[in-house]
Amino acid sequence: MPNLTTLGAHDLRAVHEDIRRRYQAFAERKLKLNLTRGKPSSKQLDLCNELLSLPGADYLAGGVDTRNYGELQGLPELRAQLAPIFGVSPDRVILGDNASLSLMHDAVVYSMLKGTVDSEKPWSRESRVAFICPVPGYDRHFSICAQFGIEMIPVPMLATGPDMDAVEKLVAADPQIKGMWCVPKYSNPCGTVYANETVERLAKMKTAARDFRLFWDNAYAVHHLTAERVEIANIDELCARHGNPNRAFIFGSTSKITFAGAGVALFAGSKDNAAWYLKNMSMRTIGGDKVNQLRHIRLFNSNGGVAALMDRHRESLAPKFEQVLNTFEQVLGDSGVAKWTRPKGGYFISLEVLDGCAKRVVQLAKEAGVELTPAGATHPLGKDPQDRFIRIAPSFPELAEVTEAVQGVAVCVLLAATEKLLQSHAG
Amino acid sequence: MPNLTTLGAHDLRAVHEDIRRRYQAFAERKLKLNLTRGKPSSKQLDLCNELLSLPGADYLAGGVDTRNYGELQGLPELRAQLAPIFGVSPDRVILGDNASLSLMHDAVVYSMLKGTVDSEKPWSRESRVAFICPVPGYDRHFSICAQFGIEMIPVPMLATGPDMDAVEKLVAADPQIKGMWCVPKYSNPCGTVYANETVERLAKMKTAARDFRLFWDNAYAVHHLTAERVEIANIDELCARHGNPNRAFIFGSTSKITFAGAGVALFAGSKDNAAWYLKNMSMRTIGGDKVNQLRHIRLFNSNGGVAALMDRHRESLAPKFEQVLNTFEQVLGDSGVAKWTRPKGGYFISLEVLDGCAKRVVQLAKEAGVELTPAGATHPLGKDPQDRFIRIAPSFPELAEVTEAVQGVAVCVLLAATEKLLQSHAG
Numbered sequence: 095m096p097n098l099t100t101l102g103a104h105d106l107r108a109v110h111e112d113i114r115r116r117y118q119a120f121a122e123r124k125l126k127l128n129l130t131r132g133k134p135s136s137k138q139l140d141l142c143n144e145l146l147s148l149p150g151a152d153y154l155a156g157g158v159d160t161r162n163y164g165e166l167q168g169l170p171e172l173r174a175q176l177a178p179i180f181g182v183s184p185d186r187v188i189l190g191d192n193a194s195l196s197l198m199h200d201a202v203v204y205s206m207l208k209g210t211v212d213s214e215k216p217w218s219r220e221s222r223v224a225f226i227c228p229v230p231g232y233d234r235h236f237s238i239c240a241q242f243g244i245e246m247i248p249v250p251m252l253a254t255g256p257d258m259d260a261v262e263k264l265v266a267a268d269p270q271i272k273g274m275w276c277v278p279k280y281s282n283p284c285g286t287v288y289a290n291e292t293v294e295r296l297a298k299m300k301t302a303a304r305d306f307r308l309f310w311d312n313a314y315a316v317h318h319l320t321a322e323r324v325e326i327a328n329i330d331e332l333c334a335r336h337g338n339p340n341r342a343f344i345f346g347s348t349s350k351i352t353f354a355g356a357g358v359a360l361f362a363g364s365k366d367n368a369a370w371y372l373k374n375m376s377m378r379t380i381g382g383d384k385v386n387q388l389r390h391i392r393l394f395n396s397n398g399g400v401a402a403l404m405d406r407h408r409e410s411l412a413p414k415f416e417q418v419l420n421t422f423e424q425v426l427g428d429s430g431v432a433k434w435t436r437p438k439g440g441y442f443i444s445l446e447v448l449d450g451c452a453k454r455v456v457q458l459a460k461e462a463g464v465e466l467t468p469a470g471a472t473h474p475l476g477k478d479p480q481d482r483f484i485r486i487a488p489s490f491p492e493l494a495e496v497t498e499a500v501q502g503v504a505v506c507v508l509l510a511a512t513e514k515l516l517q518s519h520a521g
Numbered sequence: 522m523p524n525l526t527t528l529g530a531h532d533l534r535a536v537h538e539d540i541r542r543r544y545q546a547f548a549e550r551k552l553k554l555n556l557t558r559g560k561p562s563s564k565q566l567d568l569c570n571e572l573l574s575l576p577g578a579d580y581l582a583g584g585v586d587t588r589n590y591g592e593l594q595g596l597p598e599l600r601a602q603l604a605p606i607f608g609v610s611p612d613r614v615i616l617g618d619n620a621s622l623s624l625m626h627d628a629v630v631y632s633m634l635k636g637t638v639d640s641e642k643p644w645s646r647e648s649r650v651a652f653i654c655p656v657p658g659y660d661r662h663f664s665i666c667a668q669f670g671i672e673m674i675p676v677p678m679l680a681t682g683p684d685m686d687a688v689e690k691l692v693a694a695d696p697q698i699k700g701m702w703c704v705p706k707y708s709n710p711c712g713t714v715y716a717n718e719t720v721e722r723l724a725k726m727k728t729a730a731r732d733f734r735l736f737w738d739n740a741y742a743v744h745h746l747t748a749e750r751v752e753i754a755n756i757d758e759l760c761a762r763h764g765n766p767n768r769a770f771i772f773g774s775t776s777k778i779t780f781a782g783a784g785v786a787l788f789a790g791s792k793d794n795a796a797w798y799l800k801n802m803s804m805r806t807i808g809g810d811k812v813n814q815l816r817h818i819r820l821f822n823s824n825g826g827v828a829a830l831m832d833r834h835r836e837s838l839a840p841k842f843e844q845v846l847n848t849f850e851q852v853l854g855d856s857g858v859a860k861w862t863r864p865k866g867g868y869f870i871s872l873e874v875l876d877g878c879a880k881r882v883v884q885l886a887k888e889a890g891v892e893l894t895p896a897g898a899t900h901p902l903g904k905d906p907q908d909r910f911i912r913i914a915p916s917f918p919e920l921a922e923v924t925e926a927v928q929g930v931a932v933c934v935l936l937a938a939t940e941k942l943l944q945s946h947a948g
Contacts, residue, residue, distance in 0.1 A: 131590070133589055133590050134589065136586060136589075139586070139588040139589060142588075143578070143580075145812070146576055146577055146578060146580055146812070147574040147575075147577050147578075148574075149573055150573055150574050151570070151573060151574075153570075153573055159563060159566070160782065160783070161566040161569075161780040161781065161782060161783060162560055162561065162563075162566060162780075162781045162782055163558070163560050163776075163781045163782050164782065165782075191618040191619070191809075191810070192618070192806075192809065192810045193805075193806045193807060195805065195806055195807065196805045196806050199804060199805040199806075200805075203630050203634065206634060207630065207633060207634065207645065207669055208668070218634065218645050234804075237804055238804055241635070241801075241804045242634055349590075353588040353589075353812060354588065354589045354590045355587065355588060355589055355590050355591065355592075355807070355808055355809075355810060355811050355812070356587070356588060356810045356811065356812040356813065374668075377626055377661075377664055377665055377668045378620075378622065378623045378626040378627075379619075379620045379622055379623050379626075380620060380622065380782070381782055382618075382619065382782075383618070383619045383782060383783045383810065383813065384782050384783065385572070385573070385780060385782070385783040386783065386810065386813070
């Protein structure tokens with residue numbers, strides 16, 4: 095493929111016709127493929143089928159009857175198993191239900207209605223509350239802000255994480271900026287790993303709001319796609335070291351380690367944050383599902399632990415990501431109309447197309463039988479001002495389907511680009 | 522035992538000395554007994570041990586992979602199994618995590634931060650929000666109000682439910698009264714069943730607040746202690762019939778049907794309320810734990826369903842309640858210093874002692890080795906103005922322990938009463 099952006103009108107028209115034929119040939123196959131959401135595949139879920147008949151007859155965990163009420167903070171053994179992944183001691187880990195999203199939602203709710211341990215008043219009594227939102231980012235983070243009327247201030251993602259020059263300037267100047275969403279490792283959707291310097295600057299930066307909080311969604315802490323198990327700096331330690339011990343609310347879960355819908359989520363933070371979360375949570379529940387916590391303890395004890403399990407997830411996921419990257423390289427390599435991330439972990443590839451083409455690509459793909467995440471979903475309020483980002487989620491379909499789907503998507507990218515470029519030539 | 526309230530000082534002193542000796546004999550046995558919380562016993566939990574190895578290899582529910590994300594509203598088959606218990610059609614039932622308390626908490630949160638479908642603005646933007654709280658009532662309801670700064674207006678419980686003359690007058694006059702806590706069947710702690718007329722008046726009454734809500738906590742819907750399976754009027758139908766279709770938020774769970782800590786909770790309501798709850802909940806989660814929902818479907822299908830299971834719970838619970846009632850009758854029967862409820866279901870007996878004696882009874886019991894629910898817990902902010910209500914929870918200990926504990930408690934009631942009466946004679 096020649097570089098489409100430098101072609102003259104005549105050549106471009108010829109290439110366009112060729113691409114249109116390729117698109118139609120793809121569409122005529124009437125496939126039904128879906129690359130929309132970061133769901134584990136059935137084969138990945140099979141890795142933990144032991145959970146389906148655990149815990150078995152022995153329902154005791156350290157003497158606790160897991161079937162009954164109680165143990166608000168969660169079973170100590172599971173907290174001890176998961177705490178090292180998130181760099182916090184087990185006594186500052188609180189287990190929740192099956193979704194870390196719920197814990198993030200609730201942490202926002204508690205901050206809104208009660209205020210954090212460092213707040214002068216509940217956030218809902220502030221004239222205005224704003225969060226910094228690195229973009230592209232995770233749509234469900236943005237939905238929580240939209241739900242509660244929290245203003246979203248986008249900041250670009252760089253190769254090292256959020257643009258810290260921009261972040262530092264914003265939080266220093268505006269006391270109404272109370273929070274920031276962070277997916278610090280293998281971020282959704284770029285796969286970015288926050289550099290150590292980025293993490294340290296986040297821990298250290300001066301914020302006009304005394305009760306500023308990093309919503310540290312470490313969703314992909316152990317979700318490696320390569321042999322390199324990337325580590326990031328410890329946000330909890332760094333916040334403490336720089337005199338901001340309560341700055342980070344840390345979230346994680348086993349959703350993409352065990353069962354997506356039936357895992358165990360966790361909140362972690364400083365001693366004061368943990369006590370604060372637990373107190374607020376005690377109004378909501380007498381305790382989580384300890385039988386499910388016990389299932390996870392037994393599973394991790396029997397199958398070599400989380401790290402061994404994640405190696406097996408990688409075996410299933412890595413070929414799909416390679417397939418996407420290879421196809422993009424082959425079809426779009428020199429076209430000049432697309433670039434994409436090459437993540438070392440996580441669940442997504444971020445594809446950038448020509449300005450003003452993302453929606454068109456998603457539409458073309460849909461008409462040809464491939465569902466993609468809606469363009470704009472990676473931005474606050476679903477609005478990507480340049481209409482250029484598309485999130486590719488290759489985890490759920492079988493490898494052969496991923497291959498077909500991505501070949502189709504790549505052709506859509508070319509087609510949308512030639513349409514756009516022909517318009518400019520005409521204009 | 523003579524009627525203590527009519528004894529002269531001399532006789533009273535003699536009786537007091539006798540009771541004091543009985544109390545000391547009890548205390549010297551140095552028992553460790555606990556009647557504090559409405560927890561099922563280990564034997565009751567054993568009834569559902571099948572859950573400990575369910576669902577087994579087959580994780581599909583109507584074609585849905587229960588292990589993965591999705592199905593926000595909950596599996597249709599479990600909704601269909603539970604809906605009839607709560608008198609609402611399955612399409613208006615939403616399954617939550619393991620605790621109906623969480624769903625009540627969240628319904629308050631959504632009302633505070635977003636407002637109900639009938640609210641002009643979020644409740645948090647009102648100058649004042651008040652709830653009617655029938656007393657004695659459930660401490661965790663009151664805690665939610667206290668947590669969010671909701672004023673609690675106590676209304677006495679009568680044999681027919683809340684004092685409706687008082688309730689109607691209050692809600693008609695005060696537009697800031699936005700809610701009311703109701704445990705309509707076998708209420709906590711009195712075991713009261715709301716009369717049909719009470720339910721109808723609640724559905725029909727004029728409220729100054731357009732967005733007034735009944736928080737209808739039907740926690741003991743099928744928790745019968747006698748062969749009579751008491752039915753109550755259908756709040757959902759009555760609200761609709763009287764032109765207040767969205768008035769009731771209905772809550773329930775399987776916590777005291779299957780496993781207390783690992784059941785499935787539900788929200789139910791009008792079409793608009795269900796859509797409202799679901800939309801707010803969609804910001805919090807991608808879906809509940811469907812594997813646990815499937816466990817429950819299989820359990821109910823294999824063991825004769827909920828009603829059969831509840832019969833077996835009754836076999837375990839009813840003797841404990843009989844023991845409490847018999848002991849109270851024997852020890853306190855004609856004393857004139859105590860009365861108590863005789864519930865046909867639920868988990869509690871409410872014991873009323875002489876004014877100003879409840880705390881003393883709890884203290885005496887504690888010193889003699891019997892833990893009781895703190896006096897006052899049945900009232901808003903933990904303050905029983907007359908200091909007369911004590912909640913007895915006999916479900917958890919073995920029958921023999923219940924017997925011993927309640928004998929001790931009865932003696933404490935007598936001792937606190939004679940102390941009090943001697944003071945009055947002296948005063």
